[in-house]
Each structure stands twice: as C-alpha cells, then as structure tokens.
Amino acid sequence: MLELKNITKIYNPGTITEMCLFEDFSLTIENGEFLSIVGSNGSGKTSLLNIICGSIPIEGGDVLVGGESIVRQQDYKRYNRIGRVYQNPAMGTCPSLTILENMSLADNKGQRYNLTAGINKKRRAYYREQLASLGLGLEDKLDVKLESLSGGQRQAVALIMATLTPVDFLILDEHTAALDPKTAETIMVLTDKIVREKNLTAMMVTHNLRYAVQYGSRLIMMNEGRVIYEKAGAEKAALAVDDVLHIFTEISIECGN
Amino acid sequence: MNVLLDLAISTLTQGLIYALLSYGVYITYKILDFPDLTVDGSFPLGAAVTAVLLTRGTDPFLTLLIAIAIGALAGLVTGLIHVRLHVRDLLAGIITMTALFSINLQIAGSNMTVERAASTIFTADPVMALLGALPLIYRKLIVSLLIALIGKLVLDVYLKTKNGLLLRAVGDNSVLVTSLAKDKGLVKITGLVIANALVALSGAIVCHEQRAFSSTMGTGQVVFGLATVIIGTTLFRSMSFVKGTTAVLVGSILYKGCIQIAISIGLPANLLKLVTAVLFLGILVFGHARKGGVKAHA
Numbered sequence: 339m340l341e342l343k344n345i346t347k348i349y350n351p352g353t354i355t356e357m358c359l360f361e362d363f364s365l366t367i368e369n370g371e372f373l374s375i376v377g378s379n380g381s382g383k384t385s386l387l388n389i390i391c392g393s394i395p396i397e398g399g400d401v402l403v404g405g406e407s408i409v410r411q412q413d414y415k416r417y418n419r420i421g422r423v424y425q426n427p428a429m430g431t432c433p434s435l436t437i438l439e440n441m442s443l444a445d446n447k448g449q450r451y452n453l454t455a456g457i458n459k460k461r462r463a464y465y466r467e468q469l470a471s472l473g474l475g476l477e478d479k480l481d482v483k484l485e486s487l488s489g490g491q492r493q494a495v496a497l498i499m500a501t502l503t504p505v506d507f508l509i510l511d512e513h514t515a516a517l518d519p520k521t522a523e524t525i526m527v528l529t530d531k532i533v534r535e536k537n538l539t540a541m542m543v544t545h546n547l548r549y550a551v552q553y554g555s556r557l558i559m560m561n562e563g564r565v566i567y568e569k570a571g572a573e574k575a576a577l578a579v580d581d582v583l584h585i586f587t588e589i590s591i592e593c594g595n
Numbered sequence: 596m597n598v599l600l601d602l603a604i605s606t607l608t609q610g611l612i613y614a615l616l617s618y619g620v621y622i623t624y625k626i627l628d629f630p631d632l633t634v635d636g637s638f639p640l641g642a643a644v645t646a647v648l649l650t651r652g653t654d655p656f657l658t659l660l661i662a663i664a665i666g667a668l669a670g671l672v673t674g675l676i677h678v679r680l681h682v683r684d685l686l687a688g689i690i691t692m693t694a695l696f697s698i699n700l701q702i703a704g705s706n707m708t709v710e711r712a713a714s715t716i717f718t719a720d721p722v723m724a725l726l727g728a729l730p731l732i733y734r735k736l737i738v739s740l741l742i743a744l745i746g747k748l749v750l751d752v753y754l755k756t757k758n759g760l761l762l763r764a765v766g767d768n769s770v771l772v773t774s775l776a777k778d779k780g781l782v783k784i785t786g787l788v789i790a791n792a793l794v795a796l797s798g799a800i801v802c803h804e805q806r807a808f809s810s811t812m813g814t815g816q817v818v819f820g821l822a823t824v825i826i827g828t829t830l831f832r833s834m835s836f837v838k839g840t841t842a843v844l845v846g847s848i849l850y851k852g853c854i855q856i857a858i859s860i861g862l863p864a865n866l867l868k869l870v871t872a873v874l875f876l877g878i879l880v881f882g883h884a885r886k887g888g889v890k891a892h893a
Contacts, residue, residue, distance in 0.1 A: 417776040430774070432767040435760070443760050447775045453753070456760040500774070 339404055340367040340390065340507065340539065346398035347385060347563075359385055359563045363399070369506075372533055372540045374550035376582065377560035378590060383543040386560070387509050390541070392416045403506075418448060421500035421538075423493070425512040430496025433485035437476060437495060440484055441465045444499035468498050472528060490521030497525065501532050508533060510542040514549065522546070526553065547586065551579050561589050604736055606855040610848030611739040612800045613819065615746050617827070617843040619793035620820030622750075625828065625839060627766040627786040629677075632688030632817050636695025637669040637791040639813035641798030643703040646808035650709055655716045659799055666795020667788045669695060674784030692813075699810055706809045715803040735804060742800065746793065747840045753789075762786050794820075815868060822875045823847040829882040 347360040359382050367373055375383050388394040390401060392413035401409045408416055423430055431440050442457045445465075462480065469477040472494045476487075484492055493513065501508060510529065514522035530553050533540045544550050550557055557574055559567035559582070567585050569577050616638060623631035641662040648658040669691060677687035709715070716722065717735050726734045753759045765772045765782040772779040794816075802808055827846025831837040857870055 412778070414773045414776055414778050417774050422774055424770070429768065429770050432764045432771055434767050435763060439760055439763075442757075443764055443771075443775060446757055451757040451761040451777065453756045453758055456755050456757045 339369055339402075341365075341402040341405075342386070342389065342399065343402065344399040345389060345396055345401075347382075347389065347394070348397050351397065360389075360396075360399075361563065363563060365558075365565065367539060367541065369539050370537060371556055372530075372554040373542065374554040374557045375541065375543045375560060376545070376547060376550045376557065376586070378586075380562075381560040382563045383560055384511060387422075387511050387541065387543060390416075390507075391420060391422060391509060419506040420509055421505040421507070422509040422511065423497050423500050423513040425515050427489040427492040427496060427516060430499060431484045431492050434483060436481050436483050437469070437487075438462070438465065438480040440495060440499060441468075441480075441502065444502045447503040468502070469495070472498070473524070488521075490517050490525070493517060493521075493525055494528065497528060497532065501536060501538070504536075506539060508538045508540040510540065510544075512543050512545060515545060529553070547582050548579050551577050551582055557582070559585065559589075601732060602855065602859070604732055606851050607848060608732075608736045608739045608804070609855075610851040611736075611743040611844075612804060613797055613823070613851060614743045614844045614847040615797035615800070616794050616816060616820050617823040617847040618746055618750055618840055619790040619797070620817070621824050621839055621843045622762075622786055622790040622793070624821060624824055625766075626754075626763055627783060627790075629684050629766070629783065629787070630688070631673065631787060631790060632685065633669055633673045633691045633695070633787070633791055634688075634794050634817045634820055635813040635815070636692035636699070637666045637794045637813075638798040638801075638816045639699050639808065639810065640669055640695050640702075641666050641795030642802035642808045642812060643699040644795075645799040645802040646703055646707050646709055649713045649715065649802070649806075650707070652713065655714055655719045655803065658803075659716065659796060662795045662799035663792045666798075667792040669795065670787035670789070670791030671784065673791070674787040677787075678780035678784055696810065696813075699808075699813075703808050703810075707807070709802070709806040711806075713806075715806070716800070717803060739800065739804075743844060746796070747844060750793075750840050751838055758785070815871065818871060818875060819850065822871070822878060823850045825875075825878050825882055826850060829878065 342363065342365045345360045345363040346358070349357045349359060365386070375386065377383050385394065389396055392408075392411065396409070400407050403419065432443070435443070438457060442461070445461060465480065466477040474491055474494055476491060476495065484495065487495070497513070513529070514525050517525060526549055529542075532538070540554070542554060555574065556570035557568070557577065558565045566589065616634065620631070620634060623629045644662050644665050645658045648661060649655065673687050673691040676682050676690055677684055682690070717731060717738055722734060722738060726737060729737070754763060761772060761775075761777060761782055762785060765779050765786070769779045772782055798812070801812070823846035824843050826849055827842030827844070828839065830845065831842040853874065854867070854871070858864070858867070862870060
C-alpha cells in the first residue's frame with residue numbers, strides 16, 4: 339500500500355512566483371490497484387508522481403510504503419521498488435548503448451554493478467523472448483543501438499526494462515503521449531498485460547481519457563492540487579468516456595481554459 | 596635520413612605516452628559528457644610526484660602506480676566538489692586545477708630535473724634485461740607502446756563490465772541510472788577518478804621520458820586531450836567497429852605528428868599554441884560539418 343499523507347507542495351517558496359500546489363493532500367493506493375490519473379495541465383498529476391519518486395522536495399507531509407515512511411529516502415533508493423516510464427521515450431533507455439546492453443543494465447537492477455562481465459550471454463534468449471512479446475521484431479535487433487530505433491520502439495524497450503526485475507510499483511508518466519495513435523495503442527495493451535501478469539501496483543498519468551476509462555481499476559481526476567472526481571471498482575468499469583469528458587469540460591470552463 | 600627516422604620514432608613515442616591522457620579525456624568528455632579541466636593540474640601532478648620519487652631512488656614502476664593513485668585522488672576531489680557541493684562541472688575542474696598548480700610546486704619544490712643516475716622505466720633492470728641491446732630511443736618506443744596498449748585493453752575490458760556499462764549510461768542518460776536505483780553522482784565520481792588516474796599516469800611517464808618536471812607542463816593539456824578525442828572519433832565515425840579507445844590512440848599519434856611537422860618546417864615555437872587553437876577549431880568545424888551532412892541525408 340502506498341500512502342500520501344497531508345502533503346504540502348509549494349513551488350518557488352519565498353519568492354514572488356510562489357505557488358502552492360498541494361495543501362494537506364492525501365491519497366491511498368492499494369496493492370494491485372491500477373490507478374489512472376487525469377486532469378488538465380498544472381493540476382498536479384506529474385508532481386504527484388515526482389513526489390512519490392522523490393524527484394522533487396515537499397514542504398510537508400509524508401509518503402508511506404506499506405506503512406513505512408520513505409520521505410527521507412533519496413530518489414535513487416526509492417527506485418529499488420519502483421519502475422518508471424516517462425513521456426519522453428529517450429528518458430527510459432540509453433541511446434548510445436545497444437538493446438542488449440540496455441536490457442543487461444536493467445536486468446541487473448537491485449544487484450551490484452561490479453567488475454564482472456556486463457553482458458551475460460546466457461540471458462540472451464530470455465531477452466529475445468521478452469522483446470518478442472512486443473511483436474515489433476526487436477528480438478532480432480539486440481545489437482542495434484537504441485538511437486536508431488523509433489520513439490515507439492524505444493518506449494516499448496523502456497517499458498520492458500522498467501519491469502524486467504521485480505518492482506512493486508509501476509509509474510507511467512504520460513508514457514503514450516509522444517507516440518502515434520497506433521503505437522500508443524500497442525504500448526497501452528502491453529502495459530495492461532505486464533501490470534496484470536506481474537501483479538504490479540500501477541499509477542498512470544494520461545491525457546487520453548479513453549485509456550483512463552478503458553484501463554485500470556480506479557480513476558481519479560485532479561484539478562488545482564485536489565482530487566475532484568473518483569470512480570473505482572464496478573462504477574469505474576461501467577464508466578463511459580463521455581461521462582469523464584463532461585466533467586473535464588465543466589472544470590475547464592470554470593477555470594477559463 | 597637517420598635524423599628523420601629518429602624524429603619520427605620520438606614523435607610516435609610522444610603520441611603513445613600522451614594517448615593515456617587522451618583515454619582520460621575520452622572518459623570525461625565523451626563518455627561522461629563532463630568538460631573536466633582538472634587535467635591541466637593532474638597531468639603535472641603525476642610528473643611532480645614521479646620526479647620526487649625518482650630522485651629518491653624509488654622503483655620506477657612503483658612510481659607509476661603511485662602516480663595513478665594520486666591522480667585518482669585529484670579526480671575524486673573534482674568529483675566531490677561537483678557532486679556533493681553542487682558546483683558546476685566546469686568550475687569544479689577549474690578549482691581543482693588551480694589548487695593543483697600550488698600543490699604541484701609544493702610537492703616538487705620548484706621545476707626540477709631527474710639526474711642521470713636515477714633509473715627510469717626505460718632504463719630499469721627488467722627492461723634492460725629484455726631490451727638492453729636496443730638504443731634508448733627504441734626502448735622508449737617499445738615500453739610506451741606496451742603501456743599504451745595495456746591501458747587501452749584494460750579500459751576496453753572495464754567498459755564492458757557492469758560498472759563500465761553504468762558509467763557509459765550515466766553520460767548518456769543519467770535519469771536511467773537513477774531509475775536503476777543507483778546514485779548517479781557516485782558513478783560520475785568513479786569516471787573522474789579513472790580519468791584523472793590515467794592523466795596522471797601520462798604525466799608520470801612524460802617525467803620518466805624527459806627526466807624533468809615543470810610547473811607549466813600542464814598548460815594546454817585539456818585542449819590537447821579534447822583535440823585528440825575529437826580527431827579520433829571524427830575520423831572513425833563511420834566505422835562503428837573501431838573502439839573509442841583505438842580512435843583516440845590514433846588521434847593522439849596524429850596530433851603529435853602534426854605538431855612535429857609544423858615545428859620541423861620552421862614554425863616558431865612561440866606560435867605553437869596559436870596553431871593548436873586554429874587546428875582545434877578546424878577539427879571542430881570539420882567534425883560538425885560532417886555530422887550536419889549526415890543529418891541532412893537522414
């Protein structure tokens with residue numbers, strides 16, 4: 339279980355541009371939940387993910403994993419239990435390394451990066467198998483550098499890499515936003531499959547309301563640092579895109595967007 | 596004719612000795628994407644330590660190991676200043692480089708020469724036993740070649756280890772290193788330590804070769820290193836099977852060759868740095884133009 343308790347987040351504190359995003363913000367995510375987060379720009383979606391991962395500091399409150407506070411833990415240590423896929427496909431992989439080298443790096447997460455061979459030839463077949471599940475033909479390109487792959491292919495590799503070793507949480511930060519509709523669909527189907535198969539607790543920020551409605555077990559809509567709409571379980575399953583769109587439009591008009 | 600041959604051999608030797616410095620700059624500039632100016636200080640640091648040790652009669656090969664360790668320390672200082680004190684990369688290097696200028700003089704006292712009686716890696720017993728029949732100039736070539744090749748091979752192997760892969764990843768995409776639950780700062784420090792160890796080793800061997808330390812011998816070494824890395828990697832850009840270390844080794848030899856030719860055809864020594872700067876600019880523009888060309892075709 340992941341808990342955000344009474345979070346206060348102020349951007350540029352003590353300056354003329356000071357902006358309080360979260361004030362006494364709380365959110366609980368149960369194990370095995372697949373949470374879709376929607377909301378307009380600046381509503382705090384990505385900030386929420388960054389607070390969980392420790393990428394940005396907070397002014398108050400606590401972040402708990404299984405009842406244990408991780409708020410003082412440095413960002414890189416938190417990633418022992420977290421896999422993250424970013425909006426920019428270039429963030430999840432190393433462009434000048436080959437697919438094999440990238441996969442090997444990801445495969446070693448949680449262990450020491452010592453002076454033993456970086457690539458374990460015995461794992462090649464396993465990587466091929468993982469990549470073959472994408473259906474993009476990447477299993478035959480193990481020795482190709484990531485920089486020569488398309489954005490969609492890179493994002494697919496990034497997703498595989500983020501979940502190659504056992505993690506508890508999968509953080510998806512608009513991970514389909516930079517992709518064409520067809521590739522986005524492929525990545526989304528794959529994401530859903532991985533989350534189910536590995537029984538991950540997932541948090542997905544998206545601007546695609548259809549994905550938010552179609553996938554996941556719970557949906558929240560955020561606005562100005564607050565959760566203003568929430569559906570879970572059977573209610574969430576019965577939800578239609580138009581219902582969410584309607585509320586979304588209402589808020590946007592209120593805010594003058 | 597013999598004079599020309601000797602000149603060619605000594606130039607080649609220079610290229611091989613300075614290749615170690617180029618490997619170091621290759622790690623910081625090319626792999627870590629870190630413009631490390633520590634080099635101008637860690638290069639003479641290696642020479643200063645070596646000059647003192649050789650004068651005291653320390654085993655010549657031991658001086659190399661000590662220079663490596665001291666150079667690593669210089670890299671560690673720059674790394675800590677940058678990573679833990681959050682000083683910009685360029686400034687962190689400048690701070691260490693500036694401090695090292697005084698430290699080098701403290702170590703060596705002043706500019707110093709190593710007397711003839713002191714044995715160096717080119718005149719030490721094991722080398723004489725194997726290569727004693729050869730003239731000094733050839734011994735220098737062979738020993739330098741061996742060290743340059745060993746340095747290259749060790750680095751090549753290291754870059755294929757788990758730790759080496761992580762080092763390559765941090766310059767490429769440091770966000771990924773964080774995602775792999777590793778401290779990217781620590782990885783950067785590792786890179787700076789290795790790089791400056793190599794640079795100091797290069798300085799140490801130069802001291803063995805010239806039997807001298809001068810406080811100003813570090814001036815322009817960063818530029819030299821950058822130029823050789825850019826020459827090498829530009830030259831072999833279209834040949835992806837050529838390793839980066841091989842490329843900079845060739846770059847180092849070519850660069851030393853160009854400078855030697857410039858001097859041989861009568862270029863005044865006072866103009867050397869000007870020529871270096873122009874050459875460097877030329878390489879950068881040429882390299883950039885080629886890169887642009889490739890993109891235009893893509």
